[in-house]
Amino acid sequence: MSVASHFAARPAWLLGEHDFRRLWIVGVVVFAVRWLEMLAVAVFAYQRTGSPFIVAMLTMLRMLPMTVIGALAERLERRITLIIVVISMLSSSVILALLAWTGALEVWHVALASFFNGIAWTTDNPVRRTMIGEVVGPDRMSAAMSLDVGANNASRMLGPTLGGVLLATVGIGGAFAVSVLGYSVALMAAFCIGQRNSFRASGAAGVFARMIEGFMLVRRDRRLIGTLVVTVIYNTFGWPFTSMIPVIGQDNLGLGAAGIGLLASMDGVGAFCGAILIALFAKPPLFARLYIGGVLVYLVMLPVFALAPYPVLAGTVLIITGFANSGFSIMQATLVYLSAPPEMRSRIFGVLSVCIGIGMIGFIHLGLLAGVIGASWAIATTGVAGIVAMLFTRRWWRAIAE
Numbered sequence: 001m002s003v004a005s006h007f008a009a010r011p012a013w014l015l016g017e018h019d020f021r022r023l024w025i026v027g028v029v030v031f032a033v034r035w036l037e038m039l040a041v042a043v044f045a046y047q048r049t050g051s052p053f054i055v056a057m058l059t060m061l062r063m064l065p066m067t068v069i070g071a072l073a074e075r076l077e078r079r080i081t082l083i084i085v086v087i088s089m090l091s092s093s094v095i096l097a098l099l100a101w102t103g104a105l106e107v108w109h110v111a112l113a114s115f116f117n118g119i120a121w122t123t124d125n126p127v128r129r130t131m132i133g134e135v136v137g138p139d140r141m142s143a144a145m146s147l148d149v150g151a152n153n154a155s156r157m158l159g160p161t162l163g164g165v166l167l168a169t170v171g172i173g174g175a176f177a178v179s180v181l182g183y184s185v186a187l188m189a190a191f192c193i194g195q196r197n198s199f200r201a202s203g204a205a206g207v208f209a210r211m212i213e214g215f216m217l218v219r220r221d222r223r224l225i226g227t228l229v230v231t232v233i234y235n236t237f238g239w240p241f242t243s244m245i246p247v248i249g250q251d252n253l254g255l256g257a258a259g260i261g262l263l264a265s266m267d268g269v270g271a272f273c274g275a276i277l278i279a280l281f282a283k284p285p286l287f288a289r290l291y292i293g294g295v296l297v298y299l300v301m302l303p304v305f306a307l308a309p310y311p312v313l314a315g316t317v318l319i320i321t322g323f324a325n326s327g328f329s330i331m332q333a334t335l336v337y338l339s340a341p342p343e344m345r346s347r348i349f350g351v352l353s354v355c356i357g358i359g360m361i362g363f364i365h366l367g368l369l370a371g372v373i374g375a376s377w378a379i380a381t382t383g384v385a386g387i388v389a390m391l392f393t394r395r396w397w398r399a400i401a402e
Contacts, residue, residue: 019135022189023128024148026082029186030089031152033179035159037093037117038062039264040167040175041110042246043257048107052247052375056367058111059243060360062118078127083190085127089117090183093176100173130349131195133337142287142334143279149330150275153322156268164261214347223339224348226396227291227332228355233393234295234328235359237386240366241302242267245318247375253311266315270322271329278330287331288401294327296390302383306376335400 042055092113099105129148136144166175218224242264249260282290301321308314332352340348362382369378 019195025189026186028151032155032159033182036163039160039163052370053367056243056363060363061114086187093179097176146279153271157265160261160264164258168257214351222399226400231355236362240362241379244375266318267322270319271326274323274326290327291331294324297324299386303380306379
C-alpha cells in the first residue's frame with residue numbers, strides 16, 4: 001500500500017486538540033532546553049579541556065541510551081513514562097545548577113547528566129510521537145509532524161542563542177537554572193495529558209522479544225529497511241558534526257560564547273523555515289524525495305561549513321543544513337509511522353530509536369578524527385564518507401516511495 005493512500009488531508013487546527021497541544025508543548029520545551037544545554041555544556045567543556053574528543057563524547061552520551069531504552073519504552077503506560085522522563089531531567093538540571101552556583105561543577109558531572117538527559121531523546125519516538133499519532137490519527141500525521149518538528153526547530157533557534165548569552169553573562173549556572181524552569185513547564189503539560197494506552201508489563205525477556213519482533217517486521221518491509229538505513233547513515237555521518245560547531249566557532253572563526261550560540265542557532269532558522277514550507281506544500285509523492293534529498297544536501301554542506309573562513313558564510317551553510325534537516329526529520333517520523341502496522345508502531349519507533357542511537361559511533365569516530373587531523377578536516381571527511389554511503393542505498397530509494 002502506498003504512502004499516499006494513508007494520507008488524506010492536513011487540517012490546520014491541530015493545536016485545537018488538547019492532548020496534541022500538550023504533547024507539542026512538552027516537545028518544544030524539552031528540545032529547547034536540550035539545545036540550550038548542549039551548547040552551554042560543549043562550550044564549557046571545550047574551555048576547560050581544549051579537547052574536541054571530549055566535546056563530541058558529551059553529545060554522544062545523550063544518544064547512548066537509545067540503544068537500550070527505546071526497546072524498553074513499552075514496559076510502562078506512555079503518559080507515565082513521559083512524566084518520569086521529564087522529572088528525571090528536571091532533577092539532573094537542579095543538581096547541575098546547584099553544583100555550578102557553588103563552584104563545584106566538573107566536566108564529569110555534565111557528562112553523567114548528558115547520559116541521563118539523553119533518555120528524553122530516546123523516548124521521544126516510541127513514547128511522545130507515538131502518542132501524537134494516536135491523538136491525531138494517520139491522516140493528519142504528516143501535518144502533526146510538521147508542526148511538531150517545526151516547533152522543535154524553532155527551539156533550535158532559541159536554545160543555542162539563549163545558552164550562549166547565559167554562558168557569557170551569568171555563567172553555566174544560569175543556563176541550568178533556565179533549564180529547571182523549562183522542565184517545570186514541560187512537567188505541568190505532561191501531567192495534563194489525557195491520552196492513555198493499554199500496556200502489558202513484562203520482564204526484560206519479553207521487552208527484548210518485542211524488540212526482535214520489531215526488527216523482524218522491518219526485515220520483511222523494504223520501505224522500512226530503506227528508511228532506517230538512511231537514518232543510520234544520517235546519524236553516523238551527518239548529525240555528529242553539530243558537536244563540532246563550538247570548536248569551529250572558537251578555533252576557526254574566533255567567536256565567543258554568545259557568537260557561538262548565535263552561529264549554532266542558524267541551523268534552527270533553516271530548519272524552522274523548511275518545516276513551514278513542508279507543512280504548507282508537501283504532498284505524499286514528495287515524501288521520499290524530501291527524506292532522501294534532505295540527507296544528501298545535508299552531507300554535501302558539511303565540507304563547505306568545515307572550511308568556511310568567515311562567520312557569515314558558516315552561518316549561511318548552517319541555514320541550508322537546517323533546511324535539509326527539516327525534510328529528513330519530518331519525513332523520517334511520518335514514513336515510519338505510515339509504513340508500520342498500527343499494532344506495531346510503538347515497537348517500530350523503538351527500532352527507529354535504536355537506529356538513531358547507532359549514530360553514537362559517528363560521534364566517537366568524529367571526535368577521534370578531530371584530535372588527529374583537526375575538526376575542520378574531520379567534518380569534511382565524514383561528510384564525503386556519508387555521501388558515498390548514501391549512494392550505496394540507491395536500491396532502496398524507490399521502495400521508500402512506494
